[in-house]
Each structure stands twice: as structure tokens, then as C-alpha cells.
Amino acid sequence: MSLFWRIFGLNALVLGAATALLLWAPVTVSVPVLITEAVILVAGLGVMLIANAALLRIGLAPLDRLTRLMTTVDLLRPGQRLEVSGHGGVAHLIRTFNDMLERLETERATSNARALSAQESERRRIAQELHDEVGQSMTAVLLGLKQIADQAGADLTAEIQQAQETTRQSLDEVRRLARRLRPGVLEDLGLVSALTSLTADFARHTGLKVVGRFDGDLPQLDRDTELVLYRVAQEGLTNAVRHADAAHVELTLRRTPRAVVLRIDDDGRGLGIGREGAGIRGMRERALLAGATLDIGSGRTGGTRVSLSLPTAEQGA
Known part of the structure; x- marks a missing residue:
């Protein structure tokens, strides 16, 4: 039974029961209305509203669960599904939503695999360039500074040694970054x-x-x-x-x-x-x-x- 007919049937049941009571029960309404009659009518209305609310709550409970899952679902935490019971419209809706989650998780996993593979390839390329180009250039700078230090006077030795140490530290950092990337x-x-x-x-x-x-x-x-x-x-x-x-x-x-x-x-x-x-x-x-x-x-x-x-x-x- 679809959701529409379930709700319509529940309301029809409540209203039919109220109509039957008015038709066959020995109850009349005076003019003006007596206090006891007003109390009975208000109590009957309250009973009908409570019964209708309870029946609608039961009928719409699966939709409430579906709404909560839709607001909290995270594709990085797979396996979140709703239990399907029955064969009506609500069950079909929940089953369709579970199938959609399955497809989204599969597509997300596939796209993640492609993205991470591309990321690792880019890391390897950058690491290779750091090692081959930047690392070799800084090594050449160190060799040049050593030659300058051998030919320079004593007054420049301290400055050249400081430049060598800074370059050596930078080279170590470049190599460390390359190792982390690859x-x-x-x-x-x-x-x-x-x-x-x-x-x-x-x-x-x-x-x-x-x-x-x-x-x-x-x-x-x-x-x-x-x-x-x-x-x-x-x-x-x-x-x-x-x-x-x-x-x-x-x-x-x-x-x-x-x-x-x-x-x-x-x-x-x-x-x-x-x-x-x-x-x-x-x-x-x-x-x-x-x-x-x-x-x-x-x-x-x-x-x-x-x-x-x-x-x-x-x-x-």
C-alpha cells in the first residue's frame, strides 16, 4: 500500500468511527449546548486527534529515520543503511535510497583511487625534481663555495663557512622533503x-x-x-x-x-x-x-x- 492510501485509510478509519457514533449512539446535542454534552464532544474530538496523531506517527516513522540518515550520512564512513521492511511505497523509497548510497560509495571509492594515484604520481615527480635539479644545483653551490674558501683570505673565511653551513642545511631540508614526498x-x-x-x-x-x-x-x-x-x-x-x-x-x-x-x-x-x-x-x-x-x-x-x-x-x- 502506498503512503497516500495508508494515510487516507487511517484518517478514514477515525472519521468513520466518529460518524458511526453520531449516527447510532443515543447522543443528542441540545440548543443551547449543555455542559455535559460539550464535555463529551470535546473529549471525543481529543480522542480522535490523539488516535489520528498516533496512527500518522506510526505510518511516517520510516520517513523520519530516512531523514535522519540523510542528514548524517558520510561517504567516508561506508555501510550506513536503513533496514527495509514491508513492500509498500515507504519500503521502496528506503530501498532506493540504500541503492543510491551503494552507488555513491562505489563511485567515491573509484574517484578517490584515481585522485590518490594522481597525487602519488605528482609527489614522485616533485621529489625527483627536488633531488635532481634543486639538490644538484645546491651541491654545485657547495662545491663552488669550497673553491672560493680555498682561495679567499682569512678575513672572508668565517663568512664563507657560514654560507656553506646555510647551504648544507638547505640541501638537507630539500633531501628530507624529497624523502617525505617519495x-x-x-x-x-x-x-x-x-x-x-x-x-x-x-x-x-x-x-x-x-x-x-x-x-x-x-x-x-x-x-x-x-x-x-x-x-x-x-x-x-x-x-x-x-x-x-x-x-x-x-x-x-x-x-x-x-x-x-x-x-x-x-x-x-x-x-x-x-x-x-x-x-x-x-x-x-x-x-x-x-x-x-x-x-x-x-x-x-x-x-x-x-x-x-x-x-x-x-x-x-
Whole structure:
């Protein structure tokens, strides 16, 4: 039965019951109206309104649930569906909405995969240019400064050495940026070595105390999945430095019977009530790309905990 006929039938039932009472019940209305008659009429009207409201509430309840889901649905948190019961118009509407969510999530995952692939390609290109062009140019500057230092007098030695040190620091920074854009250690030595290098690099350049604990018996992961784990760890450490005001961060990678779990715990000020920024939404997009689950909440001792759970091949099977 469609929604129109359901509402029409409910109202017809209430009005029909009221009409039947007026026709066959021994009730009359005097002129002028007596107090008892007025009380009976007002009570009957109240009963009809209450019954009508209750029946309409029951009939429109699925639409209320649909409205709440439509206002809160987030494609970065897939799987949000309404339970479908019955075969009427409302059930058809809910089923259509669930199908639409399914299509949107599929299209979002496909577009995210293309966007992230393009982003990684652009990062590799920029890293290559930094290494080959900027890095080599600064290396040539260092060699030129060394030659000048060998030929210059003692009165210019201090200035030349200062210029050499500044250039050397800038070259180290360029190389560090290139490594962050294109983690060559991930391609050459694997995920655990890449995460170890990442924690050491953050501790060295930010003053943050970073502790890494990684299992060595991880299951075989493809390159894209390892890149997702690495980028989420990188973004989690970056957020701890930029936004959390943390002094200590623990990065762990564990193998469980059902999944590989990456976890970042900091002792900062926590998430608060603000909206999720681009960094967290980027982590959620990468998690969807790998078929993983990303949870962000409070840690055991305050601060923030980022947990990425990637089902293993056995669990997926």
C-alpha cells in the first residue's frame, strides 16, 4: 500500500468511527449546548486527534529515520543503511535510497583511487625534481663555495663557512622533503624499515619523542597497501606535531589473528569538538582505498589515538 492510501485509510478509519457514533449512539446535542454534552464532544474530538496523531506517527516513522540518515550520512564512513521492511511505497523509497548510497560509495571509492594515484604520481615527480635539479644545483653551490674558501683570505673565511653551513642545511631540508614526498626506503627496504626511518626523522627534526614498535612477522602486503599504511602514519605524526601540542608519540604496527593494526597514540590535548580537517579526511580516504577501518578517538591516558585496522587475506577470505 502506498503512503497516500495508508494515510487516507487511517484518517478514514477515525472519521468513520466518529460518524458511526453520531449516527447510532443515543447522543443528542441540545440548543443551547449543555455542559455535559460539550464535555463529551470535546473529549471525543481529543480522542480522535490523539488516535489520528498516533496512527500518522506510526505510518511516517520510516520517513523520519530516512531523514535522519540523510542528514548524517558520510561517504567516508561506508555501510550506513536503513533496514527495509514491508513492500509498500515507504519500503521502496528506503530501498532506493540504500541503492543510491551503494552507488555513491562505489563511485567515491573509484574517484578517490584515481585522485590518490594522481597525487602519488605528482609527489614522485616533485621529489625527483627536488633531488635532481634543486639538490644538484645546491651541491654545485657547495662545491663552488669550497673553491672560493680555498682561495679567499682569512678575513672572508668565517663568512664563507657560514654560507656553506646555510647551504648544507638547505640541501638537507630539500633531501628530507624529497624523502617525505617519495619514500624510497619503502620501495627498497619495506614497510617496517620505512616506518623506522619515519619515526627517527620526526624525532630528529621536531624534538618530539617518538617511540616505534613494529612486528616483524607481518603478512605479505602489496605496494599500494603499504603506501596507505605509511601515509596514514605520516599524517598521524604530522597532526601530533602541528595540532596536538604533544610531547610523546607512540607508533605501533601489530599483526593480530584477523588484521594488521597501525596505531598512533599521542599525549596532546585531544580532538576537541572541532570538525575533521583535510588531514583526517585524507586518512579516511586512504583507509577506504585499502579496505581498512579508521578509528580516531581519545587515547588511554588522554590525547588522541588513531587506529587503522586492515583485514588480512585470511579474514577477507
